[in-house]
Amino acid sequence: MxxxxxxxxxxxxxxxxxxxxxxxxxxxxxxxxxxxxxxxxxxxxxxxxxxxxxxxxxxxxxxPVLPPYKLASLDAHPEPSVIEISGVKVGGGHLGMIAGPCSVEDRDRMFRIAERVVASGANLFRGGAFKPRTSPYAFQGLGEDGLKLLREVGDKFGVPVVTEVTDPRLVELVAQYADMLQVGARNMQNFALLTEVGKSHRPVLLKRGMSATVTDLLMCAEYILSQGNANVVLCERGVKSFDPATRNLFDVAAVPLVHGLSHLPIIVDPSHATGRPDLIPACAMAGLAAGADGVHIEVHDCPEEAKSDGPQALLPDQYDELAAQMKSLAGLLGKTISPLAAK
Amino acid sequence: MxxxxxxxxxxxxxxxxxxxxxxxxxxxxxxxxxxxxxxxxxxxxxxxxxxxxxxxxxxxxxxPVLPPYKLASLDAHPEPSVIEISGVKVGGGHLGMIAGPCSVEDRDRMFRIAERVVASGANLFRGGAFKPRTSPYAFQGLGEDGLKLLREVGDKFGVPVVTEVTDPRLVELVAQYADMLQVGARNMQNFALLTEVGKSHRPVLLKRGMSATVTDLLMCAEYILSQGNANVVLCERGVKSFDPATRNLFDVAAVPLVHGLSHLPIIVDPSHATGRPDLIPACAMAGLAAGADGVHIEVHDCPEEAKSDGPQALLPDQYDELAAQMKSLAGLLGKTISPLAAK
Amino acid sequence: MxxxxxxxxxxxxxxxxxxxxxxxxxxxxxxxxxxxxxxxxxxxxxxxxxxxxxxxxxxxxxxPVLPPYKLASLDAHPEPSVIEISGVKVGGGHLGMIAGPCSVEDRDRMFRIAERVVASGANLFRGGAFKPRTSPYAFQGLGEDGLKLLREVGDKFGVPVVTEVTDPRLVELVAQYADMLQVGARNMQNFALLTEVGKSHRPVLLKRGMSATVTDLLMCAEYILSQGNANVVLCERGVKSFDPATRNLFDVAAVPLVHGLSHLPIIVDPSHATGRPDLIPACAMAGLAAGADGVHIEVHDCPEEAKSDGPQALLPDQYDELAAQMKSLAGLLGKTISPLAAK
Amino acid sequence: MxxxxxxxxxxxxxxxxxxxxxxxxxxxxxxxxxxxxxxxxxxxxxxxxxxxxxxxxxxxxxxPVLPPYKLASLDAHPEPSVIEISGVKVGGGHLGMIAGPCSVEDRDRMFRIAERVVASGANLFRGGAFKPRTSPYAFQGLGEDGLKLLREVGDKFGVPVVTEVTDPRLVELVAQYADMLQVGARNMQNFALLTEVGKSHRPVLLKRGMSATVTDLLMCAEYILSQGNANVVLCERGVKSFDPATRNLFDVAAVPLVHGLSHLPIIVDPSHATGRPDLIPACAMAGLAAGADGVHIEVHDCPEEAKSDGPQALLPDQYDELAAQMKSLAGLLGKTISPLAAK
The missing domain is CATH 3.30.70.1140 (Phospho-2-dehydro-3-deoxyheptonate aldolase; domain 1)
Incomplete structure (x- = not known):
């Protein structure tokens, strides 16, 4: 100092x-x-x-001359961490390909979408059961019914499932069903929630807040790590900006920045970062090329009927095409995509 | 649409x-x-x-052609709301003068600071018992002991007390001791927490998130109002900016902007907005001149010993001088400051 | 270092x-x-x-341990500078009240508006003859004819006139007609232009760029000062932000921040900062209360016919009302408004 | 409307x-x-x-229902424009690989650096002769001597040269020596300068301002196009942000955004966008993967002796390694890099 x-x-x-x-x-x-x-x-x-x-x-x-986080720093752990989510590896050369709809909706649709994205190469399936919505009048998710449905999908296709938890009182419940707990951008500094997921045994996907610096993000990871849960995957999903053309500003430089400061994997989420399907493929490729440890994409088979965030979802065919391009790029970069366990 | x-x-x-x-x-x-x-x-x-x-x-x-909030809008309630916090009025020409230390600390200090700020004209006393700290290793507040101490101070000086609640599980507990519940900037979009404080009977001080638009802020107020709690006071406390000279950027225009959209009172917090004691008095005056319904100031009698946010606190003497200037300005603007009930 | x-x-x-x-x-x-x-x-x-x-x-x-500017710093000149613009003082307790239309337009309108704002108490009259427009197809100003008209207005009412210069080749021409040269926000870092106005004998109104830090602004003032022109008045006119509700974000804290770093006067321009007539009066008052050395307001007698920026202009009656409020506040703050020389 | x-x-x-x-x-x-x-x-x-x-x-x-620019829009020109800079093509599948030092410095160094970057595959050489420096006391460039030296280097290695012009009075002079004129970020909205380069016959590299939206950038291109010069290449070089970890925030999504709105090529400049050599390679790759029509990199053989921006330059060896990676990625993406004409 x-x-x-x-x-x-x-x-x-x-x-x-x-x-x-x-x-x-x-x-x-x-x-x-x-x-x-x-x-x-x-x-x-x-x-x-x-x-x-x-x-x-x-x-x-x-x-100050030292970063304010310890456990998350490269000093504490000089090699990249490889996080395992029910068998799927993320980090250290392994890519997590997360795909699925914004919200868990009706049963048939969940199975249809999951079948498609798994066939395209996704190795983690996402869907929200508890939705943090900016309007109190908007669809808030299916709750525990949604969790059960998600678990069924996971079991059927042998794909680990990721879902958001928004309330410290629900961590235990969500952890019973999900393979990975997501902490959303708006809750990145919800320290009560971070403390609870830190006590859980489930890996955590921690999304960067819309106006959080990379240091802020690593400090929030530190909260989780300091409770004993070492399995944290970070996610860049766009920050606030003055340009209304995109929903947020995709900060691709956060990927090499995190890699230079921390051993934790970082994936990118171009769906939330841009909010525009026409920009998602280019930004997904940019994220991988920058060294991201995975890509999170929202996929819906009929965006105009989606219960939430429809306008930013890719169609299954669009995801399939993008997944093929991402696989080529992964090959060029020497990265591997964990296959799903045989069912 | x-x-x-x-x-x-x-x-x-x-x-x-x-x-x-x-x-x-x-x-x-x-x-x-x-x-x-x-x-x-x-x-x-x-x-x-x-x-x-x-x-x-x-x-x-x-x-869209309509704002996304209803209960918070002027359409729903064309006259400014006057919120009463245990007898002290805020809004509609009544100024809430909130002062006190960042954290509740030792007993003697609390009484000393409270005596000074009440003598200077503060009509609401603040102090944090549960602190949302960016580092897991930082002082997290005294918890319930802090609440008890705060209540004692309130009773002794006849001044209503405001304190932050950071966890939906703690709302009931905090509401037992405090006259007003604060939702901090980092929790502005913690919807589980908003829902709980919306079910409480205590007035709420809702601070604007560091990257929340005024519409976002009003939507979060709508969450609380939609649960049946109509007693919400908004607080502008600075937004993120590219200029590192101040901790945040004090958005004084948010005051008239809110007044043109909503009936809810809005106060300003130049302590958090600037993070610099040398700028606080000028920004407090600016907020009042812009029509704010009150001013929130952190005061500590020995900032270099404060458990949190010491560097942004005013000394009691500085607060006294500022309070005198604010009173003159309030007079010019035709605003009144609710006196405390006689003890 | x-x-x-x-x-x-x-x-x-x-x-x-x-x-x-x-x-x-x-x-x-x-x-x-x-x-x-x-x-x-x-x-x-x-x-x-x-x-x-x-x-x-x-x-x-x-x-670095020192600020990067020298001549603009309080170290170089510990007392506030008082800048004289053809007899009108700005700084050190003297307020510059600048008012007038965005563009110089037809002759009758100029005289009508000037008569009104001077009667309300403006002591500097503004109007653009060379307009920096974001569209190449938009009205670019009347050029030298506009300058002549502005000079005529100034002479008729005995009020010094301020106008923007956008091109280093035009500094000499503009300086023949105007009492004060304005460098606009988009040209704040046009170093060729700063160098030329620095060689001019006319006082300069230097507006802060939309994404300039206060340090950046002071460095640009340093450019002018380093060429020998010590008569620089700074102007805060809003910075870029993520909230589309206002055109820019009015950074009122820049006023005390500049006063703590520099001897140069700083005025505020709520017209450009907010772009909304409904917010201008509150922000003008906020600026003065924060210690600004003057206020710059766009006034037009028929905004829907204005050649530029009509939607952000006040009507002469609105300016009159605001000017009266500003005078009361100036009185409370112990500031004076230089009267115009008797014609 | x-x-x-x-x-x-x-x-x-x-x-x-x-x-x-x-x-x-x-x-x-x-x-x-x-x-x-x-x-x-x-x-x-x-x-x-x-x-x-x-x-x-x-x-x-x-x-508004239409974009404010016409000539720059895809409506006016549905196919991607291919801009030729003295034989080197940029756009429509052709990559412009710009490299060189920030400033033109001594003769030997210029030849040494040019030899290295051309050998690595750069097809455009850059170097500043007129530098827009934020401090009036900083090195301002070699002026016309720098232009001559740059021309010599271009002739010797058969590589077209790019250099910045900062003053409308200098456009003709700079156009005599340079193959491409650069308009820097700080001058993006210097409309007098845009008008002059629009009258020039030289291709223009137009850098995005630090707080310019993509629409603002395209409007500035429109200024140049509307003067008759159709040869404009855009450049994303980072925008202002709240995170001090990088010099600017690299907005990689601007690449597909521009491609969806305009026929003009857009390249990326990770050197200025990040200001950090450790992040440049990842961001260069990200830019290409997002579809950029080229990459602009600052290269210096002894950054600690550079007259400007040394800390953000790559060493020739680092550039060589990056260039090899960029060539592989270009191959995967089906893009070509114009070779230099045989000398």
Whole structure:
């Protein structure tokens, strides 16, 4: 931690700063420059983060030298983590191909869509049973009935299923049915929820909040890891921007950025990132080319009848075509796609 | 609702669109322009919002003509709402002056700070017992002990107390102690929590998310109102921006914008909006001048020892000076500050 | 300047860094912490800024300790500057009240609007003769004829006139007619233009770019100051945001932020910041309450016939009402509005 | 154009709106809904854009149905344009591989770098002679001497050269030496400059402004096209964001977005978009996978000695490795890279 003192910091203030550092049991290193005095603090930065150093009179700026997360960092785990979701590997060269409708809807449709996306090469099936909707009047999901249906689909096709959990009281219930728990973008900083999924034994798909920095995202992963659940897959799904042309702004650079900071896998979700089927294939390919550990795509066989997010879904035929292109690209990049266990 | 069709929309597609509208029991109004065909849909827009109209082949753009919230709108309630928090009025010309430390800390400090801010004119006292911290290793608040302490302070000084609730499981507990429940910016779209506070009988202070539009904020208020709790006060506390000079960007225009759309009061929180004590007084004054129904300020008597957010707190003397300026401005603007009930 | 070295920086790399610093004729100060090594560089930070320090192998981060501008800083000039525009003072307690139509249009209209806004208390009159329009097919302004008309209006009412210059080749021409040169938001970083207005003897109104930080704005002022023209007034006019409800996001905190960093006056322009007449009065008042040195408002007597930006103009009656409120607030704040010289 | 009227619009106001539309020689189409009245205007939207329709009393919202650009749109030119820069093709399946240092510096270095990047497969060489620097005290480029040196390099290696022009007065001079003129991000809306490069016979590389929407970018291309110069290549180079981890936010979705709206080629510049050599290769690959018509990379053989932007440059060896990967990906995507003419 480095403290840059104010131009006008008095000798008394400098003394006070040094005494405060000593009182924390830490060493300091004073450097008087032409224009500013700087205090380097030597010791456990973790402990220092908790201290309101910037509020000490005379301090102009506090510059941390270490990232605020530990377990999620490459320092803690220099090799890429490979997360297993009921047999399907994600990370370290293994691609997670997640596909399925936004919401779990009627039974026949679920089976039809799952059959198609699994045939195209998806190795994880998604569908929402509890939907976080911006309107209280919108369809909120089928609840436990949706979970049961999802489980049935998973069992039938031998594909692990992913679904969102939105309430700390529901984590246990959802974990009974789903192979992987999704924490959505709007709940990325719902710390009560993060703590509960951290206590669960299920792998977690943690989506980046719409205005979360990559550091914020890794801190939220740290919440989960710190509760003992090491199986976290991150997901870039677009951030807020000034351009209304797309629903969000797809931040593809977050992929190599995460890989340079953390061992956790990161996949991309061009469906939510762009909200536009015409842009999804290009952004899916871009994500893979940037090194993503998987791609999350919403697929629906009749978007104009979808209970939610229909306008951003690909048709099964469109997904099939994209999946073929993604397989070619994966080959070029030396990545593999975990096959499903034989049923 | 207006549907703008694609340039290349075929007659068959146009027919399909019209039949879909009729199937919903609604009327349509077709208008063929030089370059585009437009379909006006006449009827309950609420119902239409649920339909994935944009996914209908041939549809280029869907333009809603009504806001997506109802109970929060001026149409539902043309006069400004006046919210009463245990006797203190906010809205419709009454200013809520909220002050207090970020976290509830030790007992003596709480009483010392409360005495000072109440003497300066604060009519609502704040303090966090459950803290949503971005690091799992940071101080998470005193929990129920903090609530008890806060209640004691409220009773002693006759000032209603406001505190944050971060978990739907804790709403009932917090409502036992606090006069007003705060939903923080990171939980603005935690719909499980909104639903629970909507079922509570306590007034709610709903803070705007860091990347929420004003429409998003009003939709979240709608969640609470739709559960039967009409006592919602909104709070502008800064949005994300590209300029690192301030913690967030204080969106003062949100104040008149909300007043033109909704009957709900809106206060400003320059402490979180700027994160800088040197900017707080100017932004507090700006908020009032823009018509805000109150001001939320963090005050601490020794910021360098604060358990959280110390660097953004004002000292009691600074708050006293600012409160005097705010009172003068309130006088000029014809606003009143509810006095505390005599103890 | 502080260099934070990479975790893995080798002794050879550290040596190379130190030799590079010495080769620049500067001293260094090495501090080896538990996790990172830090090099403080003592000497002229101006010179160091030019060096690609971050590209030196082993360097992780470069932390400057001084602002990158000099002449614009409070260090160079601790008292607020008072800029005189043909007798009207702006800054240091004097408010510049700029009003007028977006574009200079027909002669009668100009005289009618000027008469009204001067009667309401405006002490600077604006109107665009060269318009930077986002469409090549839009009205581009009357050019020199517009300048002549503006001069006539200024002379008739004894009010200094402000107009935009968009091209370095036109600075001399515009300076012949106008009392103050405006550099618009889109040209804030048009360095060729800044250099030319810096050579002019006319005061400059420098508008903040839509995605410029306050530091960026002050660096552009520095360009002008460094050419010898010390008469710069800054203008906050909104920055880009994710919320489409307003044209831009009015950053009122930029006012106290600039006052804490620079001696230059800063005014606010709620017309461009919000693009909505219904929000302009509240934001004008907010700007003044935050300490702005003036307010820039577009006024048109028939907005639906305006050649540009009609939808964001106030009517003369609306301006009159707002001006009265602004005068009351100015009184409360102890600010004065320079009267016009008697004709 | 669709006008959505206000809830409270009176019959007189509706009449006035209709008469105004008729006075413009256009037809209207009135549709009275349950909550709102809508007026469709049939006729030349170009003409309507110029009218301040939103300022007409009773009008709540104006919804355009056509894009504001014409020559740049796919309607005007349904096939992708192929731009030729002294023999090198960009667009329609041809990739422009631009590489070179940020600034033109000393002669030997220019030849060394050019030799390396051409050997790696670059088919356009870049280098700045006139630099738009944010500090007036920073290196501003070698000027005409730099242009001469660049021309020499181009002639020696048979590679077309690209360089930035920052001042309308310099367009003719720069066009004498360079094969392609670059308009930088900060000058994207410098309309005087756009007009001058539009009159030039040289192809133009138009970089997207840091807070420009894709529509803004296409409008600026329209400025150039409307002056008669059809040879415009667009460039995505990152937009402003709230995350300080990267210099800008690389908006890879802009590539398919532009391809769906315009016939103009678009390349990506991961050097400026990220500002971090460690992220450049992944983002370059992402851009190509998204369909970009080329990649712009800064290369320097000793970044720590670069006169500008050293920290974001790749070393020649790094570029060589990346170029090989980009060639493989181009092969997979069926794109070709124009070879240089034999010298």
């Amino acid at each position: 480095i403290l840059i003192l104010k131009h006008q910091a008095t000798d008394d203030q400098i003394d006070h700063v040094l005494r405060r550092v000593e009182a924390m049991g830490l060493k300091h290193h004073l450097s008087r420059g032409t224009h500013r005095t700087i205090v380097g603090i030597i010791g456990d930065e973790e402990q220092l983060r908790e201290e309101p150093l910037k509020a000490i009179p005379g301090v102009a700026q506090v510059v | 207006i549907l703008i069709l694609k340039h290349q929309a075929t007659d068959d597609q146009i027919d399909h669109v019209l039949r879909r509208v009729e199937a919903m029991g609604l009327k349509h109004h077709l208008s063929r322009g030089t370059h585009r065909t437009i379909v006006g849909i006449i009827g309950d827009e609420e119902q239409l919002r649920e339909e994935p109209l944009k996914a209908i082949p041939g549809v280029a753009q869907v333009v | 502080i260099l934070i070295l990479k975790h893995q920086a080798t002794d050879d790399q550290i040596d190379h860094v130190l030799r590079r610093v010495e080769a620049m004729g500067l001293k260094h100060h090495l501090s080896r912490g538990t996790h990172r090594t830090i090099v403080g560089i003592i000497g002229d930070e101006e010179q160091l800024r030019e060096e690609p320090l971050k590209a030196i192998p082993g360097v992780a981060q470069v932390v | 669709i006008l959505i009227l206000k809830h409270q619009a009176t019959d007189d106001q509706i009449d006035h709106v209709l008469r105004r539309v008729e006075a413009m020689g256009l037809k209207h189409h009135l549709s009275r809904g349950t909550h709102r009245t809508i007026v469709g205007i049939i006729g030349d939207e170009e003409q309507l854009r110029e009218e301040p329709l939103k300022a007409i009393p009773g009008v709540a919202q104006v919804v």
